[in-house]
Amino acid sequence: PPRSTLFPYTTLFRSDIINELIDMLGKGVLNRLLEGLRSASPPWFAIIADEATDVSNNEQMNISIRSVSEDYSITEDPICLVGLTDTFSNTLVRAVKDALTRSGLYLMFCCMWPSL
Numbered sequence: 001p002p003r004s005t006l007f008p009y010t011t012l013f014r015s016d017i018i019n020e021l022i023d024m025l026g027k028g029v030l031n032r033l034l035e036g037l038r039s040a041s042p043p044w045f046a047i048i049a050d051e052a053t054d055v056s057n058n059e060q061m062n063i064s065i066r067s068v069s070e071d072y073s074i075t076e077d078p079i080c081l082v083g084l085t086d087t088f089s090n091t092l093v094r095a096v097k098d099a100l101t102r103s104g105l106y107l108m109f110c111c112m113w114p115s116l
Contacts (some may be wrong), residue, residue, distance in 0.1 A: 059084040
C-alpha cells in the first residue's frame, strides 16, 4: 500500500529530520556543559547578556555563561538566544532569569562584583 495510507499523519522531510537531529545534538552539548557547571564546587559563574537588533528590527538577546574550571581555564559558552518584544529593563531581566531557571542555574551563584 502507499505510504500515505500507512502513515496518514506523518510527513518526514529530509530537512525536518536534519533540523531535529541538529536540535537534539545542540541540546546534548548544552546539557553536558550545564552538568559540568552545576557539578563544580562551588558552581560560580558570570552572566553575559548582549542585546542586538537585526536589519529587520527583530530584537534578540544572546545569554552566555562565563566560568572558571578547576584547572583555572576560563570558558564562555552561549546558553540561549532569546527573541525580545522590547528592550525595557524588566523584559531583559525576565529573559535572563528565565534562561537561568531553564538551565538549572541559580542566581545566588552568579559572581557579583562590588562597585568601585
